[in-house]
Amino acid sequence: MQIPFFSPRKPAATPYQQEFFLGFRDGFPIALGYIPVSFAFGLLAVKGGLPAWVATLISLTNLTSAGQFAGTNLILAGASLLEITFTTLIINLRYLLMSLSLAQKLAPGLTFRERSLMAFGITDETFAVASVARAEISFPYMLGLITGPYLGWGTGTLLGGLVCTLLPANLQEALGITLYAMFIALVVPPAKKSRAISLIIAVAVGISSALAWLPGLRLLSEGWRITIATIVACLFGAAFFPRKEVSK
């Protein structure tokens, strides 16, 4: 038997640990990116009148950006439970598409429990990174990928809630742009490399702007706008730019 302290070399990491570590490494930038965004969420929620622990609870149980921002705004506005639930559901419907897309790349043999657990960690960013970085997604990779962002999302919210009163208003407003800036940083590099992707983004942006600004259509909520724009843009993409290599 070896005494761990004096063993001549570290025992080799198991494949499970290696996959977890790879995922954790890929998730680390997402975690850092989440801190200012969730910080802004904590600020806004506490500024609106929620206790910091409730804001943190929302982040740890919802783990979404747009959905929980909208839901929290409605809570603060005193909306009905039905309205809060329905609006959040509509905004989160896009996860159906992401989850469906991710399900195509899962390694074979994942159990029900593994699938249920990793599904909780699907966000726009973890989805985008996992789909772009991996040909086949294993459970430990996904677990590693979502650990950092989950902790970052919760910690940022708590910190934002706690320091809410300390930050000047204009700094709070400036932080409002971080989420969108991060989205831009995610889409621009692949758009530069692919004409199809840039055209699809253009269609999505065009439709979401039209739905936001044209008279009559403005009645749609933001969640509907995003869902409609996504579906139309992806139909356009699938029709005019079908992918040649069929993923395995």
Add this chain to the structure above:
Amino acid sequence: MAKILLAVALMALVSYLPRVLPVVFLRKKIKSPFFQSFLYYVPYAVLGAMTFPAILYATGDTASALVGFTIALFLAFCEKGLITVALFAALGVYLFQFFLG
């Protein structure tokens, strides 16, 4: 407070269901190239639709939001990291509001 906690629980439920249902119940791979292509383009379309025009209303006034938007586009075009892009966009908004707002 009870109503707020109930609202949080309902929000959590409707955030989880759309994520878990396809992963758990749709185990067969999709064969159709059309639908495969559709799903492949989803992340890009979602990000585009979520960003614009919402970004214009993210900071309280459109002028400073445009400044942040421009900075983010430029830095993203130079392929800077997520955090760099996010923080410089926020810094740009802050400075613009501080000096010109």
